[in-house]
Every structure is written in C-alpha cells, then in structure tokens.
Amino acid sequence: MGKAIGAFERRLVTGPSAFDRWLERLRAGDAAPTQDFGPDAIRGAILFAGRADCIRCHSGPLLSDGEFHMIGVPTAGGGAPSDRGRLEGIERLQRDPFNAAGRYSDDPQGTRAKVTRATAPDPDAWGRFRTPSLRSAAATPPYMHQGQLASLEDVIRFYDTLEGANDLDHHGERVLEPLGLAEGERADLAAFLRGVQGSLPDPALVGDPRTEQPDKNAESGPKSAVPGSSNPGSGT
Numbered sequence: 001m002g003k004a005i006g007a008f009e010r011r012l013v014t015g016p017s018a019f020d021r022w023l024e025r026l027r028a029g030d031a032a033p034t035q036d037f038g039p040d041a042i043r044g045a046i047l048f049a050g051r052a053d054c055i056r057c058h059s060g061p062l063l064s065d066g067e068f069h070m071i072g073v074p075t076a077g078g079g080a081p082s083d084r085g086r087l088e089g090i091e092r093l094q095r096d097p098f099n100a101a102g103r104y105s106d107d108p109q110g111t112r113a114k115v116t117r118a119t120a121p122d123p124d125a126w127g128r129f130r131t132p133s134l135r136s137a138a139a140t141p142p143y144m145h146q147g148q149l150a151s152l153e154d155v156i157r158f159y160d161t162l163e164g165a166n167d168l169d170h171h172g173e174r175v176l177e178p179l180g181l182a183e184g185e186r187a188d189l190a191a192f193l194r195g196v197q198g199s200l201p202d203p204a205l206v207g208d209p210r211t212e213q214p215d216k217n218a219e220s221g222p223k224s225a226v227p228g229s230s231n232p233g234s235g236t
Contacts, residue, residue, distance in 0.1 A: 002098060011205055014136050014198035019045065022195075037195045043185075044192025052179055052189065054159075057131045063196065068128035071176060072165035073158060076146035081166055083145070086125040093119065138194045152190045160186060 018036040025034070033039045048054045057065050068086045075081050093116065098104050101113035129145050143149040149158060158165070160179045181189075200206075 008205070012201045014200060017135070017196045017198040019192070019195040020198070038191070040188045040191040041195040042192075044188035044190070044195075047181075047185055047189055048192055052159075052181065052185075053175075054189075056175065058134050063134035064131045066131065068125065068130050070127040070129070072162070073144050074148060074164040074166065076148045081127055084126055085145075086128040086130075087121055087123065090119055090121045090125060094121070134193060134196055136197050136200070138197045139200070152193050153186065156181075156186045156189050 018034065019041070022034050022037040022042070025032070031042075033042055048058075057067070057069060059065050070085070075083075093099055096102070099116050100110070101108055101116045105113060107113060137143070138152060141151055143152070143155050149155050157163070159176075160181045162176060162178050165176075
C-alpha cells in the first residue's frame with residue numbers, strides 16, 4: 001500500500017511557472033517583465049533573494065532547503081507551542097516497522113536505511129518543521145503547519161514584523177529579525193510567490209478515485225471500476 005501511494009504521489013507534479021519562463025529569458029540576457037511575470041513580481045524576486053533573505057531557507061529548484069526550523073509562528077489556539085514537531089517525527093520513524101531500515105525494506109543496508117538508523121531524537125529538534133516548498137504555495141492556503149495564517153499576505157506580514165511570535169528560546173531560529181518592509185514591498189513579494197505557481201497536475205489524478213474512469217485501452221465496452229468496487233471482476 002505504501003508503494004502504491006508513493007507511485008501516485010510521484011505523479012503529482014506541477015509544470016513550469018511564470019517565474020521559470022522569465023528566468024529562462026533572464027539567462028538569455030532579457031530581464032524585461034512578461035505578461036504573466038510583471039514588474040512587481042520581478043521586484044519581489046529581487047527582494048526574495050536579496051534584502052528580505054527569504055532564500056536563506058527557501059532555496060534551490062523547490063524553493064526549500066529541506067531542513068527543519070522553528071520560527072515561532074503563533075499557535076492556532078494561542079498560547080505556547082505544544083507540538084513537538086520533528087522530535088516526535090523522529091521517534092515515530094524509529095518505531096515504524098516500515099521504515100527504510102526495517103524488515104520490509106527493499107534495501108535495509110542502503111543509504112536511506114543508514115540515515116534512518118543514524119537519525120537520533122535530539123531535543124533540539126523540538127518544535128521544528130521542514131521548510132515547505134513554495135512551488136504552487138499560492139494555491140494551498142491556509143499556511144503553517146496548523147493553518148494559522150490565512151493568506152500569503154499574512155505569512156509575509158508575520159516574517160516582516162514577527163508580531164505575535166512565540167519566544168524563540170534555544171530551540172528557535174537566531175536569524176529571524178523584523179524586516180521593516182514597506183507595504184508595496186510586501187505586495188511585491190506576494191506577486192513573486194504567485195508567479196512561482198505552475199500548472200496543476202492532471203485533473204484525473206486529483207479527482208474522486210471512487211469515480212469510474214473510461215478504459216482508454218478499449219474503444220468500447222463497460223467502464224473499468226476501481227479495486228474494491230461492486231464490479232465482480234475487480235481486484236487488487
């Protein structure tokens with residue numbers, strides 16, 4: 001079942017974004033705005049990689065460093081944070097009989113298995129969460145791991161002011177400081193983030209899997225049913 005889910009998730013990819021298309025033009029020496037990546041988005045990209053320093057954590061093709069951080073974002077219900085984040089995740093990983101080093105692994109001596117065995121529940125991992133990719137983030141509100149921030153503008157405002165942030169003790173990020181952006185600069189960052197929205201996956205992949213789909217291999221005849229349906233010919 002895990003492999004089946006993984007095979008499905010690997011197909012949930014987005015296409016190139018307006019930013020990618022503009023970046024290709026930039027590499028060719030043309031920095032002019034385009035219809036779908038305008039001057040505000042370009043200013044936002046410069047801020048993102050420059051003075052706002054978002055790229056410190058949101059870097060690379062996925063706009064994520066793949067690391068874990070605690071940024072002190074206010075909790076959904078108010079009060080001090082209680083979610084143990086990565087620390088609990090590591091403990092679950094080590095207990096999971098289906099981890100990469102477990103008896104069901106295809107490669108229990110491979111690199112992933114070695115990393116799994118070496119990943120220790122360090123107390124400093126408390127409350128940390130993996131940096132999410134910003135690819136298509138504009139299409140997936142609300143934000144943060146509890147959905148406490150409703151819009152891109154709310155996320156930018158939090159990073160800009162750190163207003164309401166929980167006390168960043170020894171578990172927190174030392175690099176976070178209020179940015180002091182102008183309102184127009186916040187809008188430019190939002191325009192950039194909307195510009196990294198690529199085309200969404202095939203609609204057939206994100207619909208109701210219980211819905212019968214036409215059999216593309218047959219010119220005519222009954223529709224194929226998903227496994228476990230009432231069709232007597234179905235199976236796993």
